[in-house]
Amino acid sequence: MLDVSGSESSPAAAGPAGELPRLLRGIPPHGAMSLDGHLAAHGPAAAYHRRRGRRAESPLIEQIARAGLRGHGGAGFPTATKLRAVAGSRGRAIVVVNAAEGEPASLKDRTLMHALPHLVLDGAQLAAEAVSADELIVCVCESAPASVDSTALALAERRGLDGDSARAQVAAVPGHYLAGQESALVNHLGGGPAIPTFTPPMVFQQGVRRRPTLVANAETLAHIALIARHGPDWFRQLGTPSQPGSALVTLSGAIVHPGVYEIEHGASLVSLVDAAGGAYGSPRALLLGGYGGSWIDGRLLRGVALSDEHLAPHGASLGAGVVALLSADACPVAETVRVTRWLADQSSGQCGPCVHGLDSIATCVEEIAGGVAQANATQRVVQLAALVHRRGACGHPDGAARFVSSALDAFAPELADHARHGPCEDCARPGQLPLPVFGRPPAPTREPISLR
Amino acid sequence: MSHRLRVNPIACEAHGMCAELLPEAIALDEWGYPIVDDRPLPPALLDHARRAAQACPTFALLLTRERERDRDRVS
Numbered sequence: 001m002l003d004v005s006g007s008e009s010s011p012a013a014a015g016p017a018g019e020l021p022r023l024l025r026g027i028p029p030h031g032a033m034s035l036d037g038h039l040a041a042h043g044p045a046a047a048y049h050r051r052r053g054r055r056a057e058s059p060l061i062e063q064i065a066r067a068g069l070r071g072h073g074g075a076g077f078p079t080a081t082k083l084r085a086v087a088g089s090r091g092r093a094i095v096v097v098n099a100a101e102g103e104p105a106s107l108k109d110r111t112l113m114h115a116l117p118h119l120v121l122d123g124a125q126l127a128a129e130a131v132s133a134d135e136l137i138v139c140v141c142e143s144a145p146a147s148v149d150s151t152a153l154a155l156a157e158r159r160g161l162d163g164d165s166a167r168a169q170v171a172a173v174p175g176h177y178l179a180g181q182e183s184a185l186v187n188h189l190g191g192g193p194a195i196p197t198f199t200p201p202m203v204f205q206q207g208v209r210r211r212p213t214l215v216a217n218a219e220t221l222a223h224i225a226l227i228a229r230h231g232p233d234w235f236r237q238l239g240t241p242s243q244p245g246s247a248l249v250t251l252s253g254a255i256v257h258p259g260v261y262e263i264e265h266g267a268s269l270v271s272l273v274d275a276a277g278g279a280y281g282s283p284r285a286l287l288l289g290g291y292g293g294s295w296i297d298g299r300l301l302r303g304v305a306l307s308d309e310h311l312a313p314h315g316a317s318l319g320a321g322v323v324a325l326l327s328a329d330a331c332p333v334a335e336t337v338r339v340t341r342w343l344a345d346q347s348s349g350q351c352g353p354c355v356h357g358l359d360s361i362a363t364c365v366e367e368i369a370g371g372v373a374q375a376n377a378t379q380r381v382v383q384l385a386a387l388v389h390r391r392g393a394c395g396h397p398d399g400a401a402r403f404v405s406s407a408l409d410a411f412a413p414e415l416a417d418h419a420r421h422g423p424c425e426d427c428a429r430p431g432q433l434p435l436p437v438f439g440r441p442p443a444p445t446r447e448p449i450s451l452r
Numbered sequence: 453m454s455h456r457l458r459v460n461p462i463a464c465e466a467h468g469m470c471a472e473l474l475p476e477a478i479a480l481d482e483w484g485y486p487i488v489d490d491r492p493l494p495p496a497l498l499d500h501a502r503r504a505a506q507a508c509p510t511f512a513l514l515l516t517r518e519r520e521r522d523r524d525r526v527s
Binding site: 198 | 459460461462463464465466481482483484485487
């Protein structure tokens with residue numbers, strides 16, 4: 001495990017296969033790693049020559065499939081399947097690097113773009129080659145200007161670099177929660193508001209400028225850069241058989257050294273917390289995955305491993321690599337209320353069940369926290385969560401429902417206490433989970449309906 | 453070849469015509485938005501489903517053919 005604050009910066013020479021850090025190897029304590037530094041740390045990118053014959057698949061895709069790489073943006077979709085879908089669609093493809101990172105408790109993608117842009121850009125160029133794309137758009141959140149600048153500088157540094165086949169540009173994208181949802185990103189790049197659209201068409205069929213588009217998370221592409229260099233067997237030397245490799249995790253909340261860490265999938269949660277200097281007291285609960293993720297009880301700190309198969313029995317997953325600790329003196333009900341209301345406000349306002357459902361859920365949780373709810377309020381939250389599930393154009397209502405449902409499980413005693421007695425002493429404390437004040441989603445524009 | 457119903461939730465404005473015309477497969481939630489049964493439609497309901505899809509004022513109800521599901525062609 002390595003902290004990006006980089007007190008113990010790692011040696012640049014290539015280490016043994018089963019060792020960390022991988023992505024964070026040689027990360028500079030300040031500023032960005034230069035192209036020379038990057039090449040010294042990782043060696044030149046492997047040359048995957050253009051596929052022979054129009055129909056043949058790039059050998060890199062097969063390597064990624066054998067490595068078992070899944071997306072690190074939150075959904076965990078198999079990367080090779082996505083690459084094949086784009087490569088198999090008609091027309092010249094475009095690659096979109098997704099470092100929009102609207103997740104408030106995640107910093108990993110902006111950290112990569114800020115400190116290690118060349119690793120991501122290597123992966124993006126390799127992916128572009130694999131899907132025969134001639135254009136690359138690197139989307140970085142506008143709320144992280146240092147990452148935007150660093151990406152632009154890195155692109156300038158690479159101009160004319162051997163092996164880079166796609167034209168590349170950086171795009172600063174809005175910071176609201178759903179801006180990084182893939183159809184929202186494509187919508188934004190096409191000149192529309194950065195809010196999700198109805199699918200189909202899927203972006204791999206018709207994305208930016210109606211061309212087949214690969215939208216890939218920045219960290220996922222960084223892993224591709226290393227799989228291309230070292231191969232799938234090397235990749236699988238870390239992690240679990242069902243979730244091979246390493247992952248970046250953003251650790252926040254009641255922890256001595258919050259920051260971005262690289263872990264092996266399946267590493268124990270407590271080893272991560274210890275590497276970060278330990279928790280402040282024993283945590284009441286941990287939020288895993290992101291704001292569309294799940295709370296687990298703080299007592300599980302010593303009992304769980306960070307892989308999706310280990311977390312599934314607890315209703316959680318690693319998602320976008322968010323691990324937030326809630327201390328014992330925080331009010332979990334107040335934290336849940338704040339995040340639930342924020343998630344409702346982040347709805348892009350397009351789908352009825354999301355607009356009305358998330359607002360009703362947030363109101364209901366607020367009433368429980370204030371001690372003014374009806375007797376069956378908890379049951380009503382359960383019903384509303386089920387009612388919004390899978391009824392939006394994107395997965396936002398599902399994530400918000402998952403978050404609030406897990407809170408009902410994890411904080412049942414506190415919720416019952418608030419419902420009966422109203423706010424507790426700790427309710428007024430400042431929140432431990434970060435909530436950005438910027439970035440309300442843009443208003444939807446309804447396109448005129450054309451009769452066929 | 454089986455057919456399924458799907459709603460485009462962005463286009464849907466809760467007019468409720470679909471639930472009126474096809475109560476066998478569509479119910480309305482408390483805000484008036486349709487909850488569709490997304491299992492394959494019984495053949496006997498197919499004509500009714502077509503009429504419901506055509507009656508939607510915002511063309512938000514889609515009838516998709518199973519084999520071409522990924523293209524979601526309105527039949």
